[in-house]
Amino acid sequence: MKISEIDIPDAIKGFYTESGISELYPPQEKAVEAGLLEGRNILAAVPTASGKTMIAEMAMLKSIINGGKCLYIVPLRALASEKYARFREFEELNMQAGVSTGDLDSRDEWLGRRDIIVATSEKTDSLIRNGASWIKDITVIVADEVHLLDSPDRGPTLEITLARLMQMNPDVQIIALSATVGNAQEMAQWLDAALVESKWRPIDLLEGVFLSGAIKFQNSLRTVEHKYKDELTDLVYDTLDEGGQCLVFESSRRNAEASARRLGQTLGKSLGIPGSSESSESPGHEYSVELDSLANRVLDTGETEITRRLAQCVRGGAAFHHAGLLSEQRKLIEDGFRNNLIKVLSSTPTLAAGLNMPARRVIIKSYRRYDPNYGMVPIPVLEYKQMAGRAGRPGLDPYGESVLISKSDEEMEVLIEQYVNNNAEDIYSKLGTESALRTHILSIVSTGLVKNREELMDFLGRTFFGYQQDTWKLAAVVDEVIEFLVANNLVIDSDGLHPTELGELVTKLYIDPMSASTIMEGKRHLGRVNVTELTLLQLICNTPNMRPLYLRNNDYSWLDDYVQQHNDEFVAPPPPHSSEYEWFMSEVKTAVLLLEWISESKEDDITSRFNIGPGDIRAQADTAQWLMHSTARIFSYLGSEHAGFAEELVERISYGAAKELLPIIKIKGIGRVRARKLYNAGYKDIEAIRKEKFKALADIIGPKIAANTLRQLGIDVEPEPNGDHDQTGKGTGQQNIIDF
Ligand SMILES: Nc1ncnc2c1ncn2[C@@H]1O[C@H](COP(=O)(O)OP(=O)(O)OP(=O)(O)O)[C@@H](O)[C@H]1O
Ligand SMILES: [Mg+2]
Known part of the structure; x- marks a missing residue:
């Protein structure tokens, strides 16, 4: 179907044709035929790179021209930036985009002036809780990567958010974009959406498995010359030699760094990057100057060991990418790869979802991942398909290849069967857990969405969980949750369900009610404690919203000493050797990390002492800042004399500095x-x-x-x-x- 034949205003047609898109991809055509442009809800469960974003765009642009406003929900900040950058191109059409990923207890009313708002599901949830006035004006909601409903951490929030938005704006058009999954039909029915399914992909993606010098694809075999010390380098060079770039997925940060270092060393030599002694006449000189300049920009971002290691890799045309890096470092690396300066990027799976990267070959180094409960476990097919799908993106590469690595014939057969020829799993709602329900039930009661148990069960019945299972299965856990909320003075259960003022505050702060309970309990103990920075830092590290650092073998002895020395500063420390003591120690370790941060210890010293990256320091500080802010607000509400001290710590955590600065x-x-x-x-x-x-x-x-x-x-x-x-x-x- 030609763009010119579609029922959209001419300005939009012009926009697409000018950008070189004159024809719809088949899944896009199916979506249009299914009623996309007449306001019908759509679930597009189609392969990677098949243009799902444009399905959403067409509906959004049409709606905006008719006075509407659109919300585009994404799972990750990196994806939020990519989509925001794309939607800013609509400025040509006089449409404004905005992105919101920041503080979780603000309304961001300025976003109301934007036509398209890109936000993570958590941010969307918090905007609803805080009563952002423009939410009611939304006419189109896009849920990108909606198969993440299946994720235990993120799924429930996305699910509840969609269910609420549908209830609040019954006329809203929902466009859900998903990977191909087993039970797309079920998801579509839940969303009251027309299902668009397809196997079509604009660029061929060959999926294969590598074993001793050759990649076995579905219908072909490709030999890979053995020229280097290891198979990974051979596989990377095979693609670089023909002008493509490689993305390597590793199962751990350490492996991602090790591969990038190894590849950078070899790559530097073979790309003709001259050493400093060579003349500016040598062939790789210009490229080398560009890499040096990128490496120097990486170095400008901070004086830590990992930054130096990253810069070193970049000088050789390689890089690594994981959550231990600062966000500005990740951005430099992503852009460097997009601009074809970095030829090979080795990453943890953080880059797997939705991003458009010029990777001709994706190498999945390990299909196993460490799980704290089960040890090394194989990744789901859905995740494999997402990683593989980063290869062969339209406009970036003529074809794509994804390669798993096997060690034996048997393993190769298993990988072909389990991944290459397999379909992604069904997805299941993860809403039925106490922790997910605790936070969301408080929120829907506090915002007045439901007024009693019947309405609550009725609402839960309209979630994906309610669609997949009988809600009576939730009755027992709902009772427990309500009992908890009542006991903590967050909800009143009398003649219906009513929020208390405190309950409303906790909802807006966007913290787990259990965290609020921990903070309130802490406040009751403070009279008996020598209250220092450590006291409040450990208190917030004791809440379920904080993810404490792991303990390593050599931590026990210093932490034991530390706890002894500071014993009078902790709120209710458990007795040594009790079952909670180990957990307490990891909280103290995290509190000490934050204490070092606000005492201006050098970043390099913190990263090496705690064996983490600068990105981890920032992530911990971000969470701590939000929890300390919540502590200050709750303390203030409860009339605690320590509210001001908590407020001061919020600023110190935000800047990583002493009070005097x-x-x-x-x-x-x-x-x-x-x-x-x-x-x-x-x-x-x-x-x-x-x-x-x-x-x-x-x-x-x-x-x-x-x-x-x-x-x-x-x-x-x-x-x-x-x-x-x-x-x-x-x-x-x-x-x-x-x-x-
Ligand atoms: N009709 C079209 N003609 C030409 N190019 C298109 C068309 N539709 C989309 N594209 C291009 O295809 C690329 C991939 O699209 P998009 O990112 O939307 O894929 P996706 O289906 O969302 O993939 P993923 O599942 O990986 O998120 C984009 O760069 C986009 O510009
Ligand atoms: Mg996408």
């Missing part, structure tokens, strides 16, 4: 290290900095940051012809940080 650290671009330098040089507040000469500041924090700082403070800084800077003292009024 707070007056100056809010200057954008300063950061904890430079703020400390300024403070030690006597600049203890904004006024002292504002009064200073550019040159004096530049000597401490460098000319670029000094100029930027003064500009933020309303001081003009003019570059002088002789390279010096002068300040006129006149305010520009542009980037004032007046609220400081």
Whole structure:
């Protein structure tokens, strides 16, 4: 079907044809035929790279032209950025996109002025809880990667969010985009959607298994020359030699780094990247300069060991990617790979979902993954298909290949049967657990969506869980949850279900009611405790919203000593050797990590002491900041004298700095290290900095940051012809940080 034949306004047709898309892909055509453009709900369960986004786009654009507003829900921040970047192209059509992944207790009313809002499911849930006024104006909801309903961590939130939105806006059009799964029909019925299924893919994706020098694809065999020390390098070169790029999925961060290091060393030589002694005439010189510049940008992001290791790989044209990296590092690497500077990227499965990457060959190094309960277990077929599907994306590669690696004939046969020739599993709702229901029941009672048990059971009956199973199965756990909420003064169960003020507060803070209970219990103990930073940090580490660090063998002895020394600072520590003690120690370990962070320990020291990456420090700090903010709010509500102290810690966690730096650290671009330098040089507040000469500041924090700082403070800084800077003292009024 040609774009010109579709029932959409001409402006939209023009937009697509100008961008080179003149014909719909077959699954897109099926969606249109199924009523996509007449407002029908659609579930598209079609292969990777088959243009699911455009199915959603057509419905969204049509709706916006008719005055509508669209919400695009994604599972991951990386995907949110990719989709946001794409939807910004609609500015040409005078449509504005916005992305929201930030704080979980704000309404973000500014988003109401956008036509398309991209958000994670958690963010969407929190916007609903906080009563964002524009939610009622939504006309089209897109649920991307909707098969993640099956995920125990993320699924329930997506499911509840969709069920609520459908109840709140009964006329809304739902577009759900899914991988091909066994029970798509069931999901479609739940969503009251027309099901679009297809096996069609625009670019051929050959799936195969490698064994001793050859890849066995479904209908062909491809020999891979053995030129290097290991099979992975052979497999990578086989693709690089013909001009493609490779994405390698590893089962652990450590393996991802090790592969990137090995590949970077070999790659550097064979791509003709000259050593520093060679002349600028050598063939790989220009490429090498570009890689060096990217590596230097990586180094600019932080002074940690892992950053140096990453930069080293980048110089050789390889890189690794995992959650231990800072988000700005991940972005540099993703862009470097997209721009064909990084030829091979070795990653944990974080890159598996939905992203468009120029990977001609995806190599799945290990199909097993560590599970804390079962040890190494094979990954689900669905996940394998998602990884494989990163290869062969339209407009990026002429074909794609995915390769599993086997060690024997038997294993090869198993892999072909289990993965290559297999279909993805059915998906099941994970809503039926106490922890999922606890948080969502409080939320639906607090926001007035249900007023009594019958309405609650009725609502649960409209979830995917309710569609797949009888809701009476939930009755016992619902009773337990209500009992818990009542006991903690979050809900009143009398003549219907009613939220308390505290219940409403906890809902808006977006924390697990169990976390609220832990915080309230902690508050009751504080009178008997020597309250320090450690006290409140350990308290939040004791909540189920915090994921404590694992204990390693060499942690026990220092943690034991530490706990002894600080015993009077903890809220209700369990007795040593009790069953809870081990858990408590991991909470203390996490609290110490946060304490180091706010005491300005060097990032490199923290990462090596706790054996984590800088990205992990930020992730822990982000969670801690949110939980400490919640603690401050709950303390304040309960009239605790420690509310102010908790509030102060929120800021310290956010910046990773001591209290004395707070007056100056809010200057954008300063950061904890430079703020400390300024403070030690006597600049203890904004006024002292504002009064200073550019040159004096530049000597401490460098000319670029000094100029930027003064500009933020309303001081003009003019570059002088002789390279010096002068300040006129006149305010520009542009980037004032007046609220400081
Ligand atoms: N009709 C079309 N003609 C040409 N290119 C198209 C068409 N529709 C989509 N594309 C291109 O196909 C690429 C892949 O599309 P998209 O990201 O939507 O895939 P997907 O189905 O969502 O895959 P995944 O399951 O991996 O998320 C995009 O770069 C898009 O521009
Ligand atoms: Mg997609």
